[in-house]
Structure formats: C-alpha cells, structure tokens
Amino acid sequence: QSEIRKKLIDAFTRNETEYLSGQHLADIAGCSRTAVWKHIEELRKEGFQFEAVRRKGYKIVSIPDNMSxxxxxxxxxxxxxxxxxxxxxxxxxxxxxxxxxxxxxxxxxxxxxxxxxxxxxxxxxxxxxxxxxxxxxxxxxxxxxxxxxxxxxxxxxxxxxxxxxxxxxxxxxxxxxxxxxxxxxxxxxxxxxxxxxxxxxxxxxxxxxxxxxxxxxxxxxxxxxxxxxxxxxxxxxxxxxxxxxxxxxxxxxxxxxxxxxxxxxxxxxxxxxxYAISIGKQITARTITGEIKGKATGITEDGVLLIEDTAGDIHHIYSADIQV
Ligand code: BT5
The missing domain is CATH 3.30.930.10 (Bira Bifunctional Protein; Domain 2)
Structure with missing residues (x-):
C-alpha cells in the first residue's frame, strides 16, 4: 500500500510539469488504474493537489501546505x-x-x-x-x-x-x-x-x-x-x-x-x-421573529443594525441574516 504511494509521489515530483496518464502511473506503481485513482483521492484528502485533464492524465500542483x-x-x-x-x-x-x-x-x-x-x-x-x-x-x-x-x-x-x-x-x-x-x-x-x-x-x-x-x-x-x-x-x-x-x-x-x-x-x-456594503441600501433582515424590509441606515454604538421601514419606523436588529 504505502509502497505504491511512495512510487506515485516520487513519479509526480520528478515530472512536475508533465501530465502522467493513469496507465503510465499504474505501470510505475505496479498496480491497477483503479488503485492509482484511489491513491490520488487519498492524497487529495491529505492536502496534495492535482490537476486532472481528460486523456492526458494527472499533474501535481502542490504538496500539503501545513502550518506550524x-x-x-x-x-x-x-x-x-x-x-x-x-x-x-x-x-x-x-x-x-x-x-x-x-x-x-x-x-x-x-x-x-x-x-x-x-x-x-x-x-x-x-x-x-x-x-x-x-x-x-x-x-x-x-x-x-x-x-x-x-x-x-x-x-x-x-x-x-x-x-x-x-x-x-x-x-x-x-x-x-x-x-x-x-x-x-x-x-x-x-x-x-x-x-x-x-x-x-x-x-x-x-x-x-x-x-x-x-x-x-x-x-x-x-x-x-x-x-x-x-x-x-x-x-x-x-x-x-x-x-x-x-x-x-x-x-x-x-x-x-x-x-x-x-x-x-x-x-x-x-x-x-x-467597509460595509449594506449601509444605505434596501435590505431584508430575516430574524427569528420574522422579516423586516427597509433601508439600512447604520449601526448603533453597540453594533446593533438600524433599519428604517417604509412607514419611517426604525427597527433595531440584534441578530439576523441579511439579504442585500
Ligand atoms: C458564520 O456563521 O459565518 C460563522 C463561521 C465561523 C467559523 C469559525 S472557524 C473557527 C471557529 N470554529 C468553529 O467551529 N467556528 C468558528 P453563519 O453566519 O451562521 O454562516 C453559516 C453558513 O455559511 C452556513 O449555513 C453555510 O451556508 C455557509 N458556509 C458554511 N461553510 C462555509 C465556508 N467554508 N465558506 C463560506 N460559506 C460557508
């Protein structure tokens, strides 16, 4: 298992600029094309990135970029x-x-x-x-x-x-x-x-x-x-x-x-x-108690959103999803 993997990674890193076909990779690694595909999917999950092009094969784009x-x-x-x-x-x-x-x-x-x-x-x-x-x-x-x-x-x-x-x-x-x-x-x-x-x-x-x-x-x-x-x-x-x-x-x-x-x-x-997009615009605020439509006029000192509806009433929005 891990031997196949090593061979695949090795082949990819040696041929960074080329596309390697599934068949070619299978030959190198000594396994089936399905196995190659499975290994590539596993490597993808670990952070390796591949580009796949039909009829050409796979190319490695980047190795995992883990932090510390x-x-x-x-x-x-x-x-x-x-x-x-x-x-x-x-x-x-x-x-x-x-x-x-x-x-x-x-x-x-x-x-x-x-x-x-x-x-x-x-x-x-x-x-x-x-x-x-x-x-x-x-x-x-x-x-x-x-x-x-x-x-x-x-x-x-x-x-x-x-x-x-x-x-x-x-x-x-x-x-x-x-x-x-x-x-x-x-x-x-x-x-x-x-x-x-x-x-x-x-x-x-x-x-x-x-x-x-x-x-x-x-x-x-x-x-x-x-x-x-x-x-x-x-x-x-x-x-x-x-x-x-x-x-x-x-x-x-x-x-x-x-x-x-x-x-x-x-x-x-x-x-x-x-930086705010919604201020000055017509928005819809979906809150737990219902929808409020109107113009977002700004935020208060506490960070509460203010919406003015068509009747001119100001609503204080504490928590909502906004649609612009
Ligand atoms: C948020 O909630 O936008 C707050 C997200 C906070 C995530 C951080 S990550 C570190 C820390 N640990 C955690 O477990 N959480 C915090 P909300 O506004 O409720 O948006 C959630 C909605 O955003 C979801 O219902 C999806 O529609 C969408 N969504 C989920 N994952 C997303 C992603 N990676 N990028 C963009 N949209 C995403």
Missing part, C-alpha cells in the same frame, strides 16, 4: 494576541477547545488554530465547512471588561481587522455584510462567530471564531455552498501564505482591540462603516 505554531510565531509582532498559540492537525471545532482553555483560565490572547475542523460551526448551530490545509480556522480568547450587551461589538472589531489583513496580504478589497460575513465579489470568504462565557452579568471571556477560505478550491466546497462561497485564492488567482495572513490578522486585531479599550467603539464604528 513556530512558523506562525516567527516574526509575529504582537504584545499578547497569539503569544500563547495552540496548533492542531484536526479538531471538531476550535471554538470547543478555546472554550475549555478559557474555562481553565488560559491567558487573554490565547489562540487555537487547526488545519481541519470536522464539526466546524456557524451561528445558530449551522455548519461551517473547514477542509484540511486550505483555510484558517481559529478561535481567540479575549477578556474585555465590558458589559454583556456590548459583546457584539467584538464581532465588528474582528471583521475590520480581518478585512485590513486581507487587504494587506492579498491586495483584494473585501466588504463586510452585517454582522459577521466578509465577502469578495458578493461571495462569502469569511465567517465570524462570537460566543460568551459569562457569570451573572460579568463577562468571563469572549471566544471569537474566525473561518477564512484561503487556498480553497471551488470543488472543496459542498455543492450547496458553491454558489455563495469563494476563497482568497479563487478571487486573487494565486496561492496565499496562510501563516503570513494569520500574523497580519493578529497584529491588526490587537491594535484595534487596544484602541477600542482605550477610546471606545466610535473610531472602529467609522472604519467598519467604510
């Missing part, structure tokens, strides 16, 4: 964010691990990163698809001394930091869809999930989950999200260094967070609004 805590830390310019970094190959959800660490008094700024999540989650128990080696799936622990109703501001602060980092590293210009989506050309690149650990009315910790499709191919997404999702590599046409992007996010986010603790939400609100 050391490589992420190398050159990281932060005071506390990411200084304590937990790196995992595969986890159910980085939120779950961060929760446990926070409960065990992990220091503020602790970060959990995984190459793959088998049960990544979005808001309201929705799924977050997190294929191996292709994205950034991470959770951060913060402990701001703020009242609970202000916690949603952290989602908006995070969105601004991620947008700034994507701009810096890729040159792309993402937009923010309230409250937690980052889009490029209308497609979702990033989702943010902010969760709380609180005792009575005191926040113990805020766990911020960030999921970014970085080098994800369109085929890596399940069928149903292909029309709505994209990745930085798809949008920019090149592979992006995930470790560099992580460092940039941690640096931008730490700066914004310190600014927020010192000056409050106002300066960040202005930055957030400069």
């Amino acid at each position: 805590a050391d490589k992420i830390n190398l050159g990281l310019n932060t005071q506390f964010l990411g200084r304590n970094l937990h790196y995992h190959d595969s986890v159910e959800s980085t939120q779950k691990i961060a929760y446990k660490l926070a409960y065990e008094h992990a220091e503020e700024g602790t970060v959990v990163i995984a190459e793959e999540q088998t049960a990544g989650r979005g808001r309201m128990d929705r799924k977050w698809h997190s294929p191996k080696y292709s994205g950034i799936w991470m959770s951060l622990i913060l402990r701001p001394k703020i009242p609970i109703p202000k916690a949603p501001q952290l989602t908006l602060i995070t969105a601004v930091g991620v947008v700034q980092a994507i701009e810096e590293v890729t040159g792309l210009h993402p937009e923010i869809k309230w409250p937690n989506d980052i889009l490029i050309n209308g497609k979702k690149i990033t989702g943010i999930l902010t969760e709380l650990q609180a005792e009575s009315d005191r926040i113990n910790s805020i766990i911020i989950g960030i999921g970014i499709n970085v080098n994800t191919d369109i085929e890596d997404f399940p069928e149903e999200i292909r029309p709505i999702a994209s990745s930085l590599a798809i949008e920019s046409g090149k592979m992006i260094d995930r470790e560099k992007l992580i460092r940039s996010i941690l640096e931008k986010l730490e700066k914004l967070y310190l600014l927020y603790l010192e000056k409050g939400f106002f300066p960040i609100k202005l930055m957030w609004e400069s």
